[in-house]
Amino acid sequence: MISFRTIWDLALVATLLLGSAFIWMTRPTPGAVTTPFVPESAAAQPAPLVGHPAPEFTLPAVDGTQVALSDLRGQVVLINLWATWCPPCRAEMPAIQQAYERFRDRGFIVLAVNQQEDSANIVKYMNDQRLTFPALLDSDARVGAVYQARVLPSSFFVDRRGIIRAVYRGPMSRGMIEGTIEQLVAETP
Amino acid sequence: MYPIIELGPLNLGSGALLLVIAVFAGHARFERVARQHGGETLERHASRCAPFALAGAAIGARLWYGLFNWDMYSQSPGLFLALRLGDLAWPGALIGGALSGYAYLRLRRTDGAAALLADAAVLALPLAQAIASLGLLLSGEALGAPANLPWAVPLFGVLRHPVALYYLLAALATWGTLAWVARLSPQPGTLAIVYLALQGSALLLLEALRVDALVAGGVRIAQVVGLAMILIALWWKRTQTVPIQ
Numbered sequence: 001m002i003s004f005r006t007i008w009d010l011a012l013v014a015t016l017l018l019g020s021a022f023i024w025m026t027r028p029t030p031g032a033v034t035t036p037f038v039p040e041s042a043a044a045q046p047a048p049l050v051g052h053p054a055p056e057f058t059l060p061a062v063d064g065t066q067v068a069l070s071d072l073r074g075q076v077v078l079i080n081l082w083a084t085w086c087p088p089c090r091a092e093m094p095a096i097q098q099a100y101e102r103f104r105d106r107g108f109i110v111l112a113v114n115q116q117e118d119s120a121n122i123v124k125y126m127n128d129q130r131l132t133f134p135a136l137l138d139s140d141a142r143v144g145a146v147y148q149a150r151v152l153p154s155s156f157f158v159d160r161r162g163i164i165r166a167v168y169r170g171p172m173s174r175g176m177i178e179g180t181i182e183q184l185v186a187e188t189p
Numbered sequence: 190m191y192p193i194i195e196l197g198p199l200n201l202g203s204g205a206l207l208l209v210i211a212v213f214a215g216h217a218r219f220e221r222v223a224r225q226h227g228g229e230t231l232e233r234h235a236s237r238c239a240p241f242a243l244a245g246a247a248i249g250a251r252l253w254y255g256l257f258n259w260d261m262y263s264q265s266p267g268l269f270l271a272l273r274l275g276d277l278a279w280p281g282a283l284i285g286g287a288l289s290g291y292a293y294l295r296l297r298r299t300d301g302a303a304a305l306l307a308d309a310a311v312l313a314l315p316l317a318q319a320i321a322s323l324g325l326l327l328s329g330e331a332l333g334a335p336a337n338l339p340w341a342v343p344l345f346g347v348l349r350h351p352v353a354l355y356y357l358l359a360a361l362a363t364w365g366t367l368a369w370v371a372r373l374s375p376q377p378g379t380l381a382i383v384y385l386a387l388q389g390s391a392l393l394l395l396e397a398l399r400v401d402a403l404v405a406g407g408v409r410i411a412q413v414v415g416l417a418m419i420l421i422a423l424w425w426k427r428t429q430t431v432p433i434q
Contacts, residue, residue, distance in 0.1 A: 008427035015423060019393060019416035026397035027408045087267055148329070150276060151258075170258075 022142065048147040050167055052081065054158045057143045059136040062126070067111065067136055070162075075107045075186040077158040078177075081138070081149040084125045085116045088171035089153040093129055093140050095174040099181055100133045101189045107160070149166045160186050207324025207335035208277075215317025223309040227302070234302045235309060236296070242290030242310070247326065249285015250277035257403035278403060280392070280414040304378035311384035312371065315364035322360060332401045349397040359391040361374055376429075382422045389418030 046055040054077075055167050058068040061179035069077065080096060082089035100110050114122050138144055147154060150169075157166040157180050166180050199370025200238065216239055223235035254260035254276045255269050262269060284411040290310070325331045333342075333350030341348035370383050396402050402409040 005427060009424065012420060012427065015419055016416070019419065022393065022397070023408050023412045023416065026412070028400070028402065029403055075279050079427075086271075145328075150330075 003052050013104070019158060019162060048156060048164065048167065050164055050165055053162050054156060055146045057146070059138055059143060061134045061136050062123050064128065067134060069111070069158075072109060072111075073162050074160050075109050076103070076181060077109045078108070078181070079113060079147070079156040079158060080110060081113045081115060081144055081154045083117055083152055084121060085117075086152045090129075091173045092153060092177075093131055095172070095177050097129070097131050097133070099177045102178070103181050103185055108181055108185055109133065111136055113143055115144050115149065116141050131153060157181070157184060160187060192298035204330055205220030207327065208321050211317040211320035211324070214320055216243070218316050219223040219310055219313035222312045223306065226260030226309055227305050230367045231302060231305055231309070234299055235306060235327050238290050238293050238306060240357070241287045245289020245292075246282040247277075250279070250282035250287070251277040253281020253289070254367040254403070257405055259339075266282045278411075279413050283388070285412075307381035308371075308377060309377070312364075312367055314384070315360040315367065318360040319357050319364070322353050322357035326351065326357065328407055330401070331356065334398050334400050336398075352398050354397060355398070358390065359387075359395065361421070372424050382425050385418045389415040389420075389422065391415070393419065 015170065044053070046053045048055060054069060058066055058070055061067050069079075071136055078096065078099075080089075080092075082093075084090065096110055096112075112131070112133060112135045114135055117137075119137055121139070125131075126135055141149075147156065153171060155166075155168045155172055156164050159165045165184060168176060199395070219239060219373050220232055220235050224232035227234075251269055257278070258276075260350070287307075290306070291300065291303055322331075330354045333352040336348060336350045337348070338348075340351065340354075342351040342354070343349075366387060367380055367384060371380060392411050394415075396409045396411040396415065402411060404410065
């Protein structure tokens with residue numbers, strides 16, 4: 001005769017097997033996060049995702065000028081959300097500067113969107129590191145929220161038409177930066 | 190999607206704001222339920238234990254997030270301490286909170302109250318989870334897979350499973366079930382086990398619909414934790430079963 005314990009043992013084994021099978025069957029496909037399925041009509045809406053127009057913003061630069069993303073249409077833009085206290089952000093800055101110098105004349109610009117720091121700190125850091133691209137002040141982290149910058153740094157490569165073509169969350173290598181820009185500056189507007 | 194709530198000059202992240210409210214509401218309810226179930230003594234235990242459980246939950250949530258985003262966190266360990274409410278993971282919070290709460294009770298030699306306190310905690314947790322899920326829904330996190338359903342929500346221009354809403358409903362259903370079981374005057378610890386089984390099922394089923402889940406070894410970690418929770422609950426039920434002579 002089957003005891004209650006045997007029934008519970010069977011239930012345990014069955015749950016383990018069925019649960020494991022379910023987890024395996026519903027496992028994520030690689031690359032699904034950065035390149036989700038986007039129907040044609042949906043891709044027209046601004047979103048911080050690959051294939052969508054980059055959400056619009058206007059922010060003050062550290063020198064006081066206002067910079068609007070829409071004014072840069074026709075150029076390849078790297079929107080880099082960062083902070084000076086963030087070590088991986090600092091780590092990738094030299095590579096971004098080098099890419100900026102290399103591709104600037106071919107229509108490439110960097111917008112280093114700083115998250116909620118004091119302008120004097122940023123200027124000091126940019127001068128110390130000899131960074132020459134514009135640093136923008138996102139003092140209330142509004143752009144950070146729109147771009148869902150849950151991770152710093154977060155980088156968005158925007159093509160000449162204003163469409164986000166690559167998103168990197170976390171630090172980028174020199175190869176990732178220059179490879180992406182090379183491909184995008186080669187495209188005609 | 191309303192990622193920012195404007196209160197006069199303040200711009201608050203809706204996800205973070207509701208997470209903070211969830212913690213306060215859950216904490217208040219935990220103490221109240223403890224008082225209802227075990228009088229002033231249990232309430233005292235609850236209010237002494239809660240800060241440790243909350244600290245453990247916060248540490249667990251961040252460690253969990255960091256360990257499963259190791260490529261980024263290993264390069265900048267400072268991120269483990271950064272004040273970023275988005276970089277938290279629920280399974281880590283649950284495990285960290287339960288372990289540190291229990292460790293505190295053991296240390297104070299009051300672990301006799303552990304089962305009753307666990308029951309009180311799980312009667313408070315669904316409220317906190319429901320509020321936190323609302324925060325996820327407003328901030329557009331817990332991104333769901335694309336879906337063509339009448340209740341799908343548009344997010345980034347694509348109709349998607351409202352995973353945060355599913356979690357909210359799961360929390361409310363868990364709450365209702367636990368309130369019903371609590372009326373049957375079960376043995377101490379039973380509510381915690383029922384919660385474990387329900388929460389485990391929710392994680393196992395709902396995480397499958399997320400596209401931003403933490404992944405290791407090709408599978409979603411939260412689903413593995415969910416399955417483990419169901420198995421622990423079943424195992425506990427098995428040990429309670431008296432063998433037939």
